[in-house]
Amino acid sequence: MKLKLNSLTFLPAVALLLSSSFAHAQNSVIDQIVKEGNENSQLETLARELMDGIGPRLVGTPQMLKANEWAVAKYKKWGVSARNEKWGEWRGWERGISHIDMVYPxxxxxxxxxxxxxxxxxxxxxxxxxxxxxxxxxxxxxxxxxxxxxxxxxxxxxxxxxxxxxxxxxxxxxxxxxxxxxxxxxxxxxxxxxxxxxxxxxxxxxxxxxxxxxxxxxxxxxxxxxxxxxxxxxxxxxxxxxxxxxxxxxxxxxxxxxxxxxPKISMHTESKELGVVPTYNTLAEIKGGAKANEYVMLSAHFDSWDGGTGATDNGTGTLTMMEAMRILKKVYPKPKRTILVGHWGSEEQGLNGSRAFVEDHPEIVKNLQALFNQDNGTGRVVNIGGQGYAKAADYITRWLKPVPSYIRDSIKTSFPGVPGAGGSDFASFVAVGAPGFSLSSLGWSYGNYTWHTNRDTYDKIVFDDVRRNAILTAILIYMASEDAERTSTERAPLGTNPRTGQPLKWPEQVKATRRGGLD
The missing domain is CATH 3.50.30 (Glucose Oxidase; domain 1)
Structure with a gap:
């Protein structure tokens, strides 16, 4: 005798099977991200090439252009499509030799x-x-x-x-x-x-x-x-x-x-004026599949001041994003959404590269699932805020859930948070209502010892912390790419400024300075 079953009988079992299959696939990718990040890290090699070999990356200098070209070549070596995109012009200048000696008394x-x-x-x-x-x-x-x-x-x-x-x-x-x-x-x-x-x-x-x-x-x-x-x-x-x-x-x-x-001193300083030079953002992309016209972004500014070599501001943010992209290309080569990384120019003079990108690419900003930016030193990420988005807790908490506990447990979240008005490049996106988030890290005496100083050099990098940050970023990007839901950018009520008692306002978009140091 044949047993006749209604097809509805199988639906819960099929749903459970599909759910189990998806969870297994998700865990497999995350396990591969962690394994690749820990066992095959390229961070130290990248740091030597960028900080020691190229050095500081002041906007308008040959070293900045050399870094742009180096990053494109590195991405292409990994099989990632990359390009330098011009967004403005700057006063060209190159540092030379300096000697300063007291000769009397x-x-x-x-x-x-x-x-x-x-x-x-x-x-x-x-x-x-x-x-x-x-x-x-x-x-x-x-x-x-x-x-x-x-x-x-x-x-x-x-x-x-x-x-x-x-x-x-x-x-x-x-x-x-x-x-x-x-x-x-x-x-x-x-x-x-x-x-x-x-x-x-x-x-x-x-x-x-x-x-x-x-x-x-x-x-x-x-x-x-x-x-x-x-x-x-x-x-x-x-x-x-x-x-x-x-x-x-x-x-x-x-x-x-x-x-x-x-007292008398003897001084000899050299520098070169190079006229008007183009300025670039370096962009790299892993093309998406089912939702290729939606984007998840990695973000870090590429330029630096040049008293040191820009190791922690923002060499470590740059390394984090490059390493995360390398890992993703290897273990997640066919993402659902397009993965895009922005290495911005002239952040130090006013977020100019990212502001220009926001102006020039409304089609990407409009379809942005999420952007994660890192730019405050070499420390491991310990804070993620919701940037004033009412439902940020829903999706960021969901994306953090599969992050290994040894990374996740040290991260504090604050939702909905307050929108960042400046400070780093995520704010360029927040100003236009796009979901940009900051991966804020431990200080490591950043403000006093490396931020814009003559001691911001390779030896200050804490590679164990940066390695965690690259793994974290890769997982967040993977989760954001695969998420079945589109992120909400509904704004939460901001309340009042505790110092002034006045209502807090959403930051306004600021135009990029596209000609710098030329007036």
Whole structure:
């Protein structure tokens, strides 16, 4: 006798079988991501090639272009389609040799770095007296003083009362000593700000006034509140060099001038002006299948300041995204949605590369499933916020679930969160209502020691943490690509600013600066 069954009898069993099959396939890909990331990591090789071989990636420099071309070649070697996409133009400039020596009252080589876009001195070496910006009564007194600076190097930064960071004082100092130092530093900071103000200029405009009055060069010291560390940003002078001298040597020069000894230094700095040069974003893509016109994105800025080699800002973010793409191409070569990575140019001057991409590619932004950006140092990811999207908790929590517990358990989430208005490239997408998220990491003294400093170098990379970040990113991208649901960008109520009591507002889109340093 044949048993007749209604076809509906089989539906639950079929559904269970399909669900089990999907879960098995999902686990298999995730296991492969973890295995590839841990057992065949390319992070150290990539870091040596980028940080040691190419070096810093200041927008408008040959090194930035070399990095763009290197990344494209690397992706193509992995079988990933890649290209450099022009988004603007910048002042072309290349750093050259710098030598700074104190030659009186004794000989000592000084630690110093010419600032980005500083004019060079050609084949000249200038030996001259160093003087400090004096504390005069008013702008008229400064105008009367200006002729006396001709042919001299001028120090315009406040001399710090200590080169020890506060944590060192807290560990060893008597409380009264620490309090006294802090009070002294606060008073000196206020007094120096007033000294600058009385010139009638600002710290930005004063160097130009001094060079026009005949100064041989400008000397600054932008201490980063850590042992031996200075921030290195851009010069405002156009004819004479601006050089940052490390706190220890700057303080020495200042004390000598204050003691009535007239120190002299010998300076030779070289740089090249390269005219107008194109600027690029490097983009790489793994084409999707069933939902090829929807996108999941990896994001990290490629440029850096050039006091160090841009290792943790944002070399580690760059490595994370490149390694994640390499892994995905190997274990997930046929994604449901198109996987796209953006390595942005000129983030440091205002998120310009990512802002330009948002302007130039509305079709991608409109169909963005999610973007994950990493840009705050070498540490493992410990925070993911919802960026103000009402339902971000639903999908991000779902995507995090299969992440290995040793990675996932250290991550705190905050939903719906508050939309980021700046800081890094995910904000360019959030500003237009696209689901961009920041993978925020442990500090590793980032603010004091590596962020925009002369110590942001290969040796500061913690590869175990970056390896975790690459695995995490690859899994999040895989989960976002495979998700049956489209992400919601419904905005949550933002509440009020606790400081002002005013309603918080969604950040507005800011246009990219497409011609930089040329005016």
């Amino acid at each position: 004794r000989v000592k080589s000084l630690e110093g770095t010419q600032l980005a876009w500083s004019p060079g001195m050609g084949d000249k070496t200038v030996t001259a007296e160093v003087i400090a910006l004096p504390d005069l009564a008013d702008s008229a007194a400064y105008q009367a003083w200006l002729p006396s600076i001709k042919g001299k190097f001028i120090m315009i930064s406040m001399p710090q009362p200590t080169g020890r960071p506060d944590y060192n004082w807290k560990e060893f100092a008597m409380k009264e000593s620490f309090d006294k130092m802090q009070a002294d530093r606060t008073a000196k900071t206020t007094a120096w700000a007033n000294r600058i103000k009385k010139t009638g200029f600002t710290s930005r405009t004063l160097p130009v006034i001094l060079e026009n009055a005949g100064a041989a060069g400008i000397i600054t010291s932008n201490w980063s509140a850590g042992f031996g560390v200075d921030k290195i940003f851009s010069a405002y002078t156009k004819k004479v060099p601006t050089v940052d001298v490390a706190l220890e040597d700057y303080s020495l020069l200042y004390r000598l001038t204050e003691s009535g000894i007239k």
